[in-house]
Amino acid sequence: MRKVFKIVSTGDVHGMLYPYDFTKLSPAPGSLARVSAYVESMRNAMGEDSVILLDNGDMLQGQPAVYFYNFLDTDVTHPAARMMKRMRYDAMTVGNHDIETGHPVYDRFRSDLAPIPMLGANVKDTSTGNPYFLPYVILERGGVRFAVLGLLTPAIPAWLPEKLWEGLEVEEMVESARQWMRHIRLTERPDVVIGLFHSGYQSTHLTWKWMENASSLVAREVDGFDLVIMGHDHTRAVHREKNGTLLVNPGAYASHVAESTVTVDRDDDGSVRVVDVDGRIVSVADIDPDEGFVRDFAPERTHVTDMVMKVVGESAGEFSIRDAYFGPSAFMELIHTLQLEISGADISIAAPLSYDAAIHKGPLRISDMFTLYKYENQLCTLAMTGEEIKGHLEMSYNLWTAVMKSPRDPLLKFASGNPVKGDYSRLINPSYNFDSAFGINYTVDVTRPKGEKIHISAMADGTPFDMDRIYRVAVNAYRANGGGELITRGAGIAHEDLKHRVLDATEHDMRYYMLKAIESKGVITPVVTHNWRFVPDELVAEALLRDRRRMFD
DSSP, X not given: OEEEEXXXXXXXXXXXXXXXXXXXXXEOSOOHHHHHHHHHHHHHHHOGGGEEEEEOSOOSSSSHHHHHHHHTSOSSOOHHHHHHHHTTOXXXXXXXXXXXXXXXXXXXXXXXHTTSOEEOTTEEETTTSSBSSBOEEEEEEXXXXXXXXXXXXXXXXXXXXXXXXXXXXXXXXXXXHHHHHHHHHHHTOOSEEEEEEESOSOOSSOBTTBOSSOHHHHHHHSTTOSEEEOOSSOOOEEEEOTTSOEEEEOOSTXXXXXXXXXXXXXXXXXXXXXXXXXXXXXXXXXXXXXXXXHHHTHHHHHHHHHHHTOEEEEESXXXXXXXXXXXOOHHHHHHHHHHHHHHOOSEEEEOOOSSSOEEOSEEEEHHHHHHHOOSOOOEEEEXXXXXXXXXXXXXXXXXXXXXXXXXXXXXXOBOSSSOSSTTOTTBSSOGGGOOEEESEEEEEETTSOTTSSEEEEEETTSOOOOTTSEEEEEEEHHHHTTGGGIIIIITOOOGGGHHHHEEEEOSSOHHHHHHHHHHHHSEEOOOOOOOEEEEOHHHHHHHHHHHHHHHHO
């Protein structure tokens, strides 16, 4: 007897629960509400037993709809868990941004989500040596046994402070997959094996000592996977390896789902043979949200709306991230200034955390705090020498800018093929690694290669900048922990030495302190201090205008 199953998967939802962006205060093309309608229509057409619904992680970060229930309204069952139960998810894998919320949040969420399992076969409890999360789950569908194995990208220590993952060790993916595949095949005897990986297709380099995006590597080197569902890099994709394993990635923000079709033959004796596995990426943007879903979670939506609409101050003008690609900007100066005020550091280093966002003139609401600061990072103060600061900036601007030979050359490094991360479709590298500095005066020579681009002339007050002096430098926790490798590969500080460089760290995330600072100020005014610039002028003048049009028109 031939049976056909649909495996529907979401991933990197990043809190997009409703068809509304609570940061931009505008409708959104994706959401669990739209996915719910899509999956229900499929269940109605094929039957409940023929549909499996999975998520590959990063549910708990990105939108106020999860932030408030992660950190403020913590005495209720997490709405995201309740939504996933209502949608009848069969399993999810933990993501790095779920871990970023800290033990109290993801441990509570795992409990709230039960009996839906949160998977992570390679996340080991260091106190017991056993998996901290359930390694896999067996799903019975119409006499067919599906094994779903969850894996998390192992590069967690390269991004997150240890207190967020204390007591955990994330093992390398290939060996963990090989070990668990042997166990599953021997003890569970599944008919179909699905990998549910919070990891992208492939990396071109290691993230410190880990292969961050290793899904294709696992599919090639570990026999037995019929289907691998990827995530983490936000890139919608369908790939088939030479060994026949299909890999799919639904992208991010619940705007699409990966729909995989598994066809099997089940004989009279109960034996099952996989005939075909195929897949496609489906947009849900034009699907009307599930009315029952919207009705059931209307109170939470009202609560989140009331929270984000709360006025905390006023903006006297426009702050746009667009300006930050081409020189000093009011948007980045606001972040730099607040980082220096909060930390008392000598120098601030920061990057635009969104590709394109703005704070507009008028009332400042809590929603604007999510525009101003996208992630739940703490603020850290590091001890860095002048030489290390220069090395950090050399790597940053090398990720950011090309080497120009004529006025016709681009100044920015535009992507010619697939970008590293799906959110940054026009650039080779993501802008959250485009660090600039405040508190020093410097130029960036776009005709020179890495190592020769940056000339630091003085501190902001005109005093000499000393390459040998140790400065107090304010950076976010992601960067302080080695994220983006700007401090390790760029500044040349060994990863194991980073924790010894941390002089101070805030208790709460940056967004909290920025909110408090803006409440205290009342009004923020766009100010641009031209403490750095691209040179030579005759080369960059036209390129700045041309690249801006290419980026945003």
